Amino acid sequence: MATIAPIHGTPELSERRVNYLNVEHGWKSWLFTTDHKRIAILYLISITLMFFVGGLMAVLFRINLLEPEGIFAPETYNRLFSAHGIIMVFFFLVPSIPATLANFLIPIMVGAKDLAFPRVNLLSWYIYVVGALLTLYAVIRGGVDTGWTFYAPYSSTYSNSYVLAAAFGVFTAGFSSILTGLNFIVTVHKMRAPGMTWSRLPLFVWSNYATGLIQVLGTPVLAITLLLLAFERIAHVGIFDPNIGGDPILFQHLFWFYSHPAVYIMILPGMGVISEIVSCFSHKRVFGYNFVAFSSMAIAVLSFVVWGHHMFITGESMYTSLAFSFLSFMVAVPSAIKVFNWTATMYKGSISFDTPMLYAFGFIGLFTIGGLTGLYLAALGTDVATHGTYFIVAHFHYVMVGGMVMAFVGGLHFWWPKMTGRMYPEAWAKFAALIIFLGFNLTFFPQFILGYLGMPRRYHAYPPEFQALNVLSSAGASILGVGYVIPMIYFLWSLKYGKRAGMNPYDARGLEWTIPSPPTTFNFDTTPVVTQEAYDYGELEEVVG
Amino acid sequence: MSAHEVAIPKVKTLVLVWAALICFTALTTWVASFEFGEWNIVIALLIAVTKASLVVWIFMGVRHVTTLTRLFVVAGLVWLFIMILLTASDYKTRNWTYQAQPWANNPAHGLSR
Amino acid sequence: MAETLVPAGQEELEAQETHLRHHFATPEQQTDAATLGMWTFLITEVLFFGGMFTAYAIYRTMYPGAFASTSEFMDVRLGGANTAVLICSSLTMALAVRAAQLSRRKDLIRFLILTMIFGTVFLVIKGIEYHAKWVEYKVPGFRFTYEPSYYFHHAQILFSLYFYMTGMHAIHMVVGLGLLTYLVIQAWRGIFHARYFAPVEMIGLYWHFVDIVWIFLFPLLYLIGHKR
Amino acid sequence: MWANLSLLSDLQLFPVAASAQAGSIDGLYWWLTIVSGVMTFLIFLFIVIFAWKYQRKPGVKATQIEGSTKLELTWSILPFFVMLSFFWWGAKIYYAAQNPPKNAMEVFVTGKQWMWKIQYPDGSREINALHVPVGQPVKLTMASEDVIHSFSIPAFRVRHDVVPGHYDTIWFTATKAGHYHLFCTEYCGNEHANMIGWVDAMEPREYANWASGGGGGGDLVTQGQQLFQQNGCSTCHLLDSQGRCPNLRGLYNHPVQLADGRTVLADDAYIRESILDPNAKITAGFEPNIMPVFKGQLSEENVIQLIAYIKSLSPTTPASQQGERLQRPVVLAPQGKNGAIKTGASPIVPAQR
Numbered sequence A: 001m002a003t004i005a006p007i008h009g010t011p012e013l014s015e016r017r018v019n020y021l022n023v024e025h026g027w028k029s030w031l032f033t034t035d036h037k038r039i040a041i042l043y044l045i046s047i048t049l050m051f052f053v054g055g056l057m058a059v060l061f062r063i064n065l066l067e068p069e070g071i072f073a074p075e076t077y078n079r080l081f082s083a084h085g086i087i088m089v090f091f092f093l094v095p096s097i098p099a100t101l102a103n104f105l106i107p108i109m110v111g112a113k114d115l116a117f118p119r120v121n122l123l124s125w126y127i128y129v130v131g132a133l134l135t136l137y138a139v140i141r142g143g144v145d146t147g148w149t150f151y152a153p154y155s156s157t158y159s160n161s162y163v164l165a166a167a168f169g170v171f172t173a174g175f176s177s178i179l180t181g182l183n184f185i186v187t188v189h190k191m192r193a194p195g196m197t198w199s200r201l202p203l204f205v206w207s208n209y210a211t212g213l214i215q216v217l218g219t220p221v222l223a224i225t226l227l228l229l230a231f232e233r234i235a236h237v238g239i240f241d242p243n244i245g246g247d248p249i250l251f252q253h254l255f256w257f258y259s260h261p262a263v264y265i266m267i268l269p270g271m272g273v274i275s276e277i278v279s280c281f282s283h284k285r286v287f288g289y290n291f292v293a294f295s296s297m298a299i300a301v302l303s304f305v306v307w308g309h310h311m312f313i314t315g316e317s318m319y320t321s322l323a324f325s326f327l328s329f330m331v332a333v334p335s336a337i338k339v340f341n342w343t344a345t346m347y348k349g350s351i352s353f354d355t356p357m358l359y360a361f362g363f364i365g366l367f368t369i370g371g372l373t374g375l376y377l378a379a380l381g382t383d384v385a386t387h388g389t390y391f392i393v394a395h396f397h398y399v400m401v402g403g404m405v406m407a408f409v410g411g412l413h414f415w416w417p418k419m420t421g422r423m424y425p426e427a428w429a430k431f432a433a434l435i436i437f438l439g440f441n442l443t444f445f446p447q448f449i450l451g452y453l454g455m456p457r458r459y460h461a462y463p464p465e466f467q468a469l470n471v472l473s474s475a476g477a478s479i480l481g482v483g484y485v486i487p488m489i490y491f492l493w494s495l496k497y498g499k500r501a502g503m504n505p506y507d508a509r510g511l512e513w514t515i516p517s518p519p520t521t522f523n524f525d526t527t528p529v530v531t532q533e534a535y536d537y538g539e540l541e542e543v544v545g
Numbered sequence B: 001m002s003a004h005e006v007a008i009p010k011v012k013t014l015v016l017v018w019a020a021l022i023c024f025t026a027l028t029t030w031v032a033s034f035e036f037g038e039w040n041i042v043i044a045l046l047i048a049v050t051k052a053s054l055v056v057w058i059f060m061g062v063r064h065v066t067t068l069t070r071l072f073v074v075a076g077l078v079w080l081f082i083m084i085l086l087t088a089s090d091y092k093t094r095n096w097t098y099q100a101q102p103w104a105n106n107p108a109h110g111l112s113r
Numbered sequence C: 001m002a003e004t005l006v007p008a009g010q011e012e013l014e015a016q017e018t019h020l021r022h023h024f025a026t027p028e029q030q031t032d033a034a035t036l037g038m039w040t041f042l043i044t045e046v047l048f049f050g051g052m053f054t055a056y057a058i059y060r061t062m063y064p065g066a067f068a069s070t071s072e073f074m075d076v077r078l079g080g081a082n083t084a085v086l087i088c089s090s091l092t093m094a095l096a097v098r099a100a101q102l103s104r105r106k107d108l109i110r111f112l113i114l115t116m117i118f119g120t121v122f123l124v125i126k127g128i129e130y131h132a133k134w135v136e137y138k139v140p141g142f143r144f145t146y147e148p149s150y151y152f153h154h155a156q157i158l159f160s161l162y163f164y165m166t167g168m169h170a171i172h173m174v175v176g177l178g179l180l181t182y183l184v185i186q187a188w189r190g191i192f193h194a195r196y197f198a199p200v201e202m203i204g205l206y207w208h209f210v211d212i213v214w215i216f217l218f219p220l221l222y223l224i225g226h227k228r
Numbered sequence D: 001m002w003a004n005l006s007l008l009s010d011l012q013l014f015p016v017a018a019s020a021q022a023g024s025i026d027g028l029y030w031w032l033t034i035v036s037g038v039m040t041f042l043i044f045l046f047i048v049i050f051a052w053k054y055q056r057k058p059g060v061k062a063t064q065i066e067g068s069t070k071l072e073l074t075w076s077i078l079p080f081f082v083m084l085s086f087f088w089w090g091a092k093i094y095y096a097a098q099n100p101p102k103n104a105m106e107v108f109v110t111g112k113q114w115m116w117k118i119q120y121p122d123g124s125r126e127i128n129a130l131h132v133p134v135g136q137p138v139k140l141t142m143a144s145e146d147v148i149h150s151f152s153i154p155a156f157r158v159r160h161d162v163v164p165g166h167y168d169t170i171w172f173t174a175t176k177a178g179h180y181h182l183f184c185t186e187y188c189g190n191e192h193a194n195m196i197g198w199v200d201a202m203e204p205r206e207y208a209n210w211a212s213g214g215g216g217g218g219d220l221v222t223q224g225q226q227l228f229q230q231n232g233c234s235t236c237h238l239l240d241s242q243g244r245c246p247n248l249r250g251l252y253n254h255p256v257q258l259a260d261g262r263t264v265l266a267d268d269a270y271i272r273e274s275i276l277d278p279n280a281k282i283t284a285g286f287e288p289n290i291m292p293v294f295k296g297q298l299s300e301e302n303v304i305q306l307i308a309y310i311k312s313l314s315p316t317t318p319a320s321q322q323g324e325r326l327q328r329p330v331v332l333a334p335q336g337k338n339g340a341i342k343t344g345a346s347p348i349v350p351a352q353r
């Protein structure tokens, strides 16, 4: 580390510089690293693998749905969508942005050398890997067929698939999520550089801080719930068993106490990414910084009081349903605030259409649609007609794939130069963004219609009149699949052949753009002293009434 | 709380707290042998909360920590409370729809049969 | 990271003494982070046990009779004794932290070992209780029997909860004993002193937390409906 | 598969609405769609305008704007009020869905991996098929033998989970005669997708035609009465005097004082529990543990029959729920059918577990 180049070196100088990637070599230097940036890369590789496994499952069962009678045996189909849901949620989307981009960026953004607990950070990756292996083991041994929701008593008593291995896999992955969240919380509280006040934090940090709170407060409940389920399955007696007076609905309460907030784990970090991107490519500070930051916290808190909206028609009490419905509309307000503020940020900006910005457009559009259809589900009357149908499948893919995955891929493009020191090929990237956007809508928009027509989810076979829309959807899925493969290829390509990126290729603001790309192991030679607001793109000129 | 200005508790304080905790244990056991109906559980929980507070406040040193840490301590409990409260609200009100009216549901006098 | 470029000066010495890790600016920052991290971890523990407490609350209001009747099978004397044992262990733990703060190495080791002894006694008593349950066929799923038999079903739920809750608690105790062993070794090696005792304090917090869980388990599982 | 281009010809975009409540749910649905459409359009419009108008031009700098509290409050409070309209409308529909009218005809549904068993008050039974008259409110009381299922008729926009250990109810009034899908919409195992069937909504005349003949074994009450004898209920529960057992006459729909001080209403769910797990709630004044536990002895269908019988002993039972007596529309032409199973939409062999 003796050869650290001056921070503000020219791009040319920084080419041969020692950075976190080339400071040490060999697999040991990766597997035993405590550098948050290297751990982020480890995570990036693992979750990408899981994404492709999950995506492959989706492709397979979309093929099955081309024919009304189905093509595979029902057992196969059920195992496919269960594995798809479990892998995509717990092993891809929950860790996606937090464990990769945020892991990489939060210490840099707050001006620290590392997260508060670097070894815990590494531990969380190992735990993740163990969980993923357990789940993959379950999938390979014959699969799990409970859906990602593991509802009792089917999962505890009736299913004869590998529920235990999968449940333990998810249980394990939960701890990795908890540790990530814990690390972020402590880092944001205790590791900020001098001058980095709360009101100067990048919004990406705010949203990941809020995510951390959800991870810490929610995930343990999932852990204990799955454990209770596992005991019940092992001992053949337990507390959810209706045969001895247990109530299966209690399982759902406990499950959704985590899993509803978890859907915000799966969107808040994405919202943070979009705030950064929109501001950077509008070259303008974020409109209503305080409101955007505050709405993240509001979402985090309110997310814990709406879980019952998944149970409106399960036999949950009518009065409780009323309360949960009302609260669900409250949690939609902070999301709305964000959408409006992103739009307002563009007003009088200086907008350029680089690839990340295209993804941000995609996010705003698709998240809005996904979020608004969430309102159909939160309204008691329409939920009765849509629960358990493809309407819900469409809703959550719009927010999760159209929202979070878009944000993730967009953020990956945005910070790729910072992480690797290379630029991606812009033309290809724009092309891929377009393909993904089109493929996505073709896949999932027909599902809204299917859902209201009544096609139930988790069906391997369906009445023939639904075929046309299903074929459309499957066609879209293959386009979408291709769309995801393109970035994969050019990202790998760019590692070797990409144009070298300077310190700040987009002329963005934020501490991460003041250090070389890729950064050195300790990020900063000397702890930076922050004297500016976030998004300081110029003098404040105008205050709207 | 930072490392250089640690507040070192007095042995006397610690032992006193210990004695109080033991007394409360005896108390809660003793009270439980009376029949107060639903109040039994209320009393038992009140005593448990008192005991827990003593441990948190003195043994775990929360009286010396920053407001931030205190906020975190409270947050855990508030979230637990949310979970229990909203779940219980479901179970408590489930039969209201089909029952006459829960608040009018006095012990049945003179069943008409 | 081990390589130090500048010869060890005053600052490095201090950093070594306080086990300051490279990414922290000051020992204070390090301790603060550890404290906040530990409390955050304890929050997760609250909610972990909270899942079981919620289930308990629901089923207790659903089946009050059955739940009250099970207290007959709960040994209040053993449970009470265990409560006392744990409270004692909490005291010795607090004293251990104090000893570390005052750099009293011998005292520290002494109190840590005392804490471990109390912890072990707790587990032994718990073991006796578990054994009694086993002998009385009160382990759900393993030839469970129950008198009065009309509570058979619902008592099973309570006993499931009993084993889940006390079992989880016992596992936490075992983990705590492991951590204490680590502390004793470190204390033996003279690592802790007035300028560096965070691990003792953190593990102390954990230990007290486990104690608190029991403070709630005792009345809920043993005393409710308990009649002499 | 591409050969099948006729697919597009039967492309359907909106479901038929064949029940009274479908209309109001569709109304809310369109209201939501309009609001969503407008909001989405506005947001897209602004983005496009801004992107167009403020695209990066050399020499033109962005104008830095702090934000505006007034605007923020406007666009959080106004949408919230709009959302309250969703809440209010939805709540009204939901409230109605939870409160079946008193004169509803009762049908009983038992879900089981992987079939729906339907029982009518007249004692006849069907599998995976439900016949209902148009214009008559129908209330379904549903139980599950194993896992959670969900009973859904998209054309009627009704759906409710069927949870083991619960009695769940839905109700609807069919308004359009027709042949409609019946789905299970809660994942319940391998053949979840085959736990489907048909609902036939028939004009009252046709329905009466279809329904005539009744079940071979008499109506539900008679069947229940037989079970009451066979299972020895009658040895304890004498119908005229009260010995060691409560008299079941007049029990239904009355509050019952329990031994532990609580009071519960003797509704279907209570009676079901009293039969399957008698000791869960002990009636005040009686000893626990006298009545045998019938869990495992009686199927959910049998329980439904017994409940029908017990209900028939009570004068306060709404007329519509007293078996075949008042409910049957006038029989027009005997059909001579008397099998217990009338139709089976898809011949599904229940898998053995």
Ligand code: HEA
Pocket (backbone or CB within 6 Å): A149, A263, A264, A266, A267, A309, A310, A311, A312, A328, A329, A331, A332, A333, A335, A336, A337, A339, A367, A368, A369, A370, A371, A372, A374, A375, A377, A378, A379, A383, A386, A387, A388, A392, A395, A396, A399, A400, A403, A404, D035, D039, D043, D078, D079, D080, D082, D083
């Ligand atoms: C990233 C994940 C994510 C996100 C962010 C959301 C966001 C929301 N979800 Fe979604 N949801 C899921 C993932 C997600 N959901 C999943 C995975 C399921 C299915 C689980 C399963 O069963 O397998 C599900 C299911 C689900 C249900 C249960 C349906 C059922 O099973 O019956 C409900 C019901 O209320 C619901 C509601 C909502 C609401 C109200 C929001 C809100 O937060 C949305 C807020 C956003 C907006 C509203 C858009 C922006 C606002 C404006 C542009 C303002 C203008 C608006 C007006 C003027 C009205 N969701």
Ligand code: HEA
Pocket (backbone or CB within 6 Å): A051, A052, A054, A055, A056, A058, A059, A062, A081, A082, A084, A085, A086, A088, A089, A092, A093, A146, A147, A148, A149, A393, A397, A400, A401, A405, A443, A456, A457, A458, A459, A460, A473, A477, A478, A479, A480, A481, A482, A484, A485
């Ligand atoms: C977190 C996120 C996430 C993501 C990213 C996705 C991504 C996709 N999902 Fe996912 N989905 C869920 C979460 C997610 N899903 C959940 C939680 C469920 C509920 C499960 C349950 O019911 O329990 C579900 C259920 C679900 C269903 C309903 C199944 C059913 O109920 O029967 C469908 C149906 O179309 C579907 C489709 C897709 C498709 C087409 C994609 C695509 O976006 C995938 C695109 C990716 C690829 C295609 C992989 C990359 C490409 C290759 C490997 C190359 C080879 C492929 C080709 C050349 C075509 N999903």
Ligand code: CUA
Pocket (backbone or CB within 6 Å): D111, D114, D148, D149, D150, D184, D185, D186, D187, D188, D189, D192, D193, D195
């Ligand atoms: Cu029954 Cu799905």
Ligand SMILES: [Cu+2]
Pocket (backbone or CB within 6 Å): A259, A260, A263, A306, A307, A309, A310
């Ligand atoms: Cu939700």
